[in-house]
Amino acid sequence: MDVSGWLIVQRAGVVVAFVLAAVAIVAADRPSGRWGEALRRRFVLGVPWGTLVTLLGVLAVYLFVQGGLSNWYNPLTLPFRAWSYFYPLGVLTAAFAHSGAGHLLGNLVGAAAFAPIAEYAWGHFPRHRGATSFGSWRTNPYVRAFVVFPAVVLLVGLLTAAFAIGPIIGFSGVVFAFAGFALVNYPFTTVVALAAGSVVRTVYAAVQTPQLTAGGRPAYITPWWADIAIQGHAFGLFVGVLLGAAVVRGRSRDARTSALRLWTATVIFGVQQSLWAVYWYRGGDTYVLYRAAGVGLVAVMAVVVTYIVVGSNRLVLEDAFDGAFTHRRWQAGVACLLLVTAAITGPAVVANLYTAGDGELPGEEVVVRDYEVTYAESVTNGMTAAVDVSAFGETTAVNTSGVVVRSEERGIWTTAVTKGRLAFAGRAAVVVGGVGWRETVYAVRDGWVTAGGNTTYRVLLSHDGSARVVYTADPARAGPVVGGRNISVAAAPQGYYLRVARDNETLAARLPRTNQSVTLDGLTFTREKKRLFVEYEGTRLQIAERETYK
Structure with a gap:
């Protein structure tokens, strides 16, 4: 018997067991x-x-x-x-x-x-x-x-x-x-x-x-x-x-x-x-x-x-x-x-008694009728900031990071997807709408992790067939210093850049495509699929890799 057939048998078995039990109880209780x-x-x-x-x-x-x-x-x-x-x-x-x-x-x-x-x-x-x-x-x-x-x-x-x-x-x-x-x-x-x-x-x-067959797996x-x-x-x-x-x-x-x-x-x-x-x-x-x-x-x-x-x-x-x-x-x-x-x-x-504020949203937003969708980090929550109450060391005026959705018409201001959840999944759907209509805005994150654990990334919002970058993180500096040079990866709306700094002088170049190389100040950077390597005087080491998601 194939797996699907065996599952049907098990489902039927559960139902039959409870039906027979009910009949037996009625017969016993009369x-x-x-x-x-x-x-x-x-x-x-x-x-x-x-x-x-x-x-x-x-x-x-x-x-x-x-x-x-x-x-x-x-x-x-x-x-x-x-x-x-x-x-x-x-x-x-x-x-x-x-x-x-x-x-x-x-x-x-x-x-x-x-x-x-x-x-x-x-x-x-x-x-x-x-x-x-x-x-x-x-x-x-x-x-x-x-x-x-x-x-x-x-x-x-x-x-x-x-x-x-x-x-x-x-x-x-x-x-x-x-x-x-x-x-x-x-x-x-x-x-x-x-x-x-x-x-x-x-x-x-x-x-x-x-x-159910289960095993250990990462989860947010x-x-x-x-x-x-x-x-x-x-x-x-x-x-x-x-x-x-x-x-x-x-x-x-x-x-x-x-x-x-x-x-x-x-x-x-x-x-x-x-x-x-x-x-x-x-x-x-x-x-x-x-x-x-x-x-x-x-x-x-x-x-x-x-x-x-x-x-x-x-x-x-x-x-x-x-x-x-x-x-x-x-x-x-x-x-x-x-x-x-x-x-x-x-x-x-x-x-x-409070509602969403009418101030400027941080970053560039995607507008869907009366909704505004953007991404921001370390901003004051627009719904709780109006009432600042402190008790036992806690406060309602908290900062939040993630995909922000606001509708002044409806009094909505919320972090629809937190920064941590988007960093874990890499992609999330935000559904907005009203009675009789709904539309979806997709939030997508991509990034690079340098040797040493620093990360730089971009967040894109996609809606109705078009996508735009609404957030770029600060450059991520690599831990190793190669030939007296500091190496960083910087995010920009149009892509990622390499930066090599020495003696208060910085050179920059576009991150090479897969299987291509670029040389900056005597350092040769080569990209192999999701990994970036640097070579200097016969020494080669991995300096960064693409961020991965679960």
Whole structure:
């Protein structure tokens, strides 16, 4: 059997194994309709319609708004991020758009795991006996399933986009809201759903890639925790907890979960979902992780969530200040959570009130409608420089290097490709566009590395069939001194040059083509494919080589 046939057999084997397992479990449990009856008590026809409408809506944004239908692995993202309050389209779409197929599927799986639990806890039908389902639009099960639930999801999505720091994109804030709502109502069920989501992702990976052969290889990566929108996740979770608590506290105390059960489940969820990954961007490609502080915050957060749900109605500070500051214990928990929420959303309000500057961009830019694309190094980030806040030795006014994209019309200023990533790959595609259109600008880097490790390079931007050099680095000096002469390679828009310096006198010549030579001040330079050699008085050594990319 050929390799492709064997892979098909393995994929089928995974599917068949789970189908047979499901049949065996049903036969062993003999539910006799009990599962369906339990679902129908809370759902119209036993189906979480609100969840299905939500999942289809998010998928539709990816396919038809971002262009994922024709570019599944490379959707348009720049115009659909929440850049600032002065760009409403980004705020409206950010929570429902995604950066790629993996990002989309991960959030859909998370929503499919937690949203049905949240919808079940809220329910399409009233819990109280004797209450009528069709007495008003507020209790109508069809309105609750197809209108109210999706509308609340939409509102929470808008809130997570409006109160997130940085140009966020993705449904994860709403997924965390689902999880928060589910946690306070069914804590251990939520933990099981968390594990189930991991199982689904593993099974999907097994079907997609049944057999994997891997080995060591160079790669350019940022720390995994630096890709987590921790503030947006925490905000979504807190919103879900507050909404869920409003539901669960309407029940009798006996119907609520225990404090130990809720605290344990919240800690497990917070640690597993990396809510402890508190970090800061220091500029360039440097990040700082405050792991110990983050883990401690998760434990404290779990206590606050627990008190909100199971806290008693007994008063605290009852005799203090002549009763002026009396609160019930659960209300104190709510106040604490609101304060924390305000603390993590406050900086977002300040940052989102600023937009891209209108000053000159460094270097020559490529213009695509309202977008300007260029390359620059060690320039102040145009979005964060407007708000200079320092804390714990860190600052929001950071320098950045790489491919810069700006749109004054949309309030966008971003480093679309960092200097390090372009140096690693040598080529990167930057997709710009808007609703109904997209265009691609390609960034290409070429360079020479001299003996001694110094590098000089050029960056070209290509669009619509034309290319131009928009950046040249400083000359790279070679380590060896040959015959008392210093040798450098210099980048220029039209190509590369050799420089030979001695006694304050410099001679220059174009870098020779492959298998050709040039002589400068008694030194003979010969190029052999990607290597450059120098000869002097019978001595020959490699002086430089072309930069290579992965």
